[in-house]
Amino acid sequence: MKIAGRDFIATVSGRISLKNTVQEHKVESGYIIADYIKPEPEEFHVEVYANNEELEFLKQLRDTREVFIIDFEDERGIYENVVITSLEVEKEYENNYTVTLTLKRIQTAELKTEMIVLDDLQLTDDKKKLPGGTIVGTQNKEVADAPPKQENKSWLDSILSWFGGIFGGG
DSSP states (O other), X not given: OEETTEEXXXXXXXXXXXXXXXXXXXXXXXXXXXXXXXXXXXXXXXXXXXXXXXXXXXXXXHHHTOOEEEEOSSTTOEEEEEEEEEEEEEEEETTEEEEEEXXXXXXXXXXXXXXXXXXXXXXXXXXXXXXXXXXXXXXXXXXXXXXXXXXXXXXXXXXXXXXXXXXXOO
């Protein structure tokens, strides 16, 4: 089998776990229903032989959280976007180890942005155009330095009204 493009000898056949998350909740009648099933990413359990150099390679893959490809080189196939979730080492004999790996295929997302050009937008004097097409409007508002006591209102209500005026609420 190949892990991150490097050949390893598997001691036992690798196991693949395919799981689903089933969302359940009670309805008014008291019954539990399942209304959503979400497939979880594949998880692999593999045991390989490794010498010192190969063990260090696997530890580095785990420590750097690097995403890689695993190839079982049989009908189980090739899987991309795999990471090491656990690594257990058992020494067999001088400079040789049995390494038990738990690997998980992670889901990735692609970030897309869209440029919107606002060339035909007529700006008034109180608005400024910033780089990237962002438009910012300014608002002039006079606010007292201290809250005045308002008639027929408590001091607390007067202060809250004053804060609302500062932050655009009044």
